[in-house]
Amino acid sequence: MSEQPGGSEFALIQRCFSSGYPQNAATLLGVGDDASVICPPAGQHLVQSLDTQVADVHFPANAPAQLIAQRTLRCAVSDLAAMGATPQGFLLGLTLPDNQTDWLDDFAHGLRDAATEFGISLLGGDTTRGPALVISILVQGWVATAPTPTGLTRSGARVGDDVWVSGYIGAAALSLPTVLANPETTDGLAAAYYYPTPRLSLGQSLLGIATAALDISDGLLQDAHHIATASAVSLALTGEQIPTAVGCGHPDWPNCLTGGDDYELLFTASPAQQASIQALAQRLALPLSRIGQCQPSAPGQPPAVTVSLDGLPLQLKTSGYQHF
């Protein structure tokens, strides 16, 4: 039992992961030694997130390798967007069922494309054999030490703050039947599934404006609950104001609120910031919708997330996909 590949497979892995990725001025030592070494830029804090995705849990095992790579890296980078960080690099832990040469080449192709889009270095990683395809990605980036030394956290929402969301909610959840039936398609809604857009410019622009933020990966309502709990406020959302992939009379509308995988940003901000946020929406050409307000929690009750429709409280059966 051992750690590292050898022989011809070592050469394959080296070919797939040693070149063609963006170079980064901060990277002093990349793939190929016991560890990577980077030089932290002055006046910046390091922001890091580790994501694990498992075949047939997080994506269809028979999806094209290139699309799996795209989606996995984009989902990971989204956590940096949610913090307002500027991405720098990533490390990859890859567990593969077999020695699939073509699969690995295709995976590396998608990974290089996505890394190039975000300008991030592949710093290192570990490729192992195992009974299932499991992908762990550590992404990291920088946030200026002032004025927001920890970037955008989940815990800063205050009573009276507005609740905002970027883009449209639900396309990825509604694409799931299509993706599962035909994992090779990237048409229509499936593009939202395989190519989620980390809202990096938005996150960076919200530093100093938003009081709390996260990216929606488990469904709007469940993720709203994370802000509520971390900030100790309740969130009252107005159903008609939520920008969904289908209208609120449509039978799929509830799935848009509870389905995961959108990777839009949910954030809170003082009402005094409304003009700044609307200007930001214009500048980024990205819809930013005010969907509710932070309120005190009911006496003796934990923070809650409620949705009203036609002024009446809405009962939704689930508040997000819980796979573990």
Added chain:
Amino acid sequence: MSEQPGGSEFALIQRCFSSGYPQNAATLLGVGDDASVICPPAGQHLVQSLDTQVADVHFPANAPAQLIAQRTLRCAVSDLAAMGATPQGFLLGLTLPDNQTDWLDDFAHGLRDAATEFGISLLGGDTTRGPALVISILVQGWVATAPTPTGLTRSGARVGDDVWVSGYIGAAALSLPTVLANPETTDGLAAAYYYPTPRLSLGQSLLGIATAALDISDGLLQDAHHIATASAVSLALTGEQIPTAVGCGHPDWPNCLTGGDDYELLFTASPAQQASIQALAQRLALPLSRIGQCQPSAPGQPPAVTVSLDGLPLQLKTSGYQHF
């Protein structure tokens, strides 16, 4: 398909991973947000390594969870030792077959113990369900920007340098039959398997002394080959001088040279450093053995690793365990 746990399992994960780990002054934001945030200390470079270990590939799936955690974190930290880095923190990607409450509690117990020994913070991570137990650990630490800005790499060995190894080689490989037959035992050789010692003090002391270094995770000979290739020199080792768990007349002796999992440091240094290295061995109470020399490669041949015994070249069947 989604990213994050929810409900009661969320509470379980929170209990296991949110407290009881060392706190670190560099950590501004730890477990529980979209990402962690750390403040890089001035005059230091960041050293990072990601290790993935898979049940029944890297360790017996039925080994006690506490021992699996110990071994996995210790192996990961060993990569920092090989760079001469001072550990700071880690992130954990954990894929579990079932919702095994007891398993996760025991795993967290072992993880906390090992993290406490090394004084490293748990910065974040991701726990997912999957068909097999897969553990990915990102460890990181610091190395001073001068005099060795990238720490101890594999590529600095020069013709004429001595080749050194710490401790004794082969105990972990020889323990494998015992560990596989009885995964619960930690007696005798099995301790070498479950509790490898990252040679952190040695690595840090070798900054400015060693020209190249790595930790032995795939067998002495295969890992020596990594230094040879990266440094473009050949390594000529003297069998009698290699400090092995059994003597060189023993039938298991070749396994000591080719088996993995020792996590001792293999390093090279100018002969002018012999006195410093011997003094270091005294100070650390750790045997450091000079086992060979760096030589020019044969004309037209790639860098090679050779072992002599009784002055004659030795033929060994394998040069390391290749699991991928």
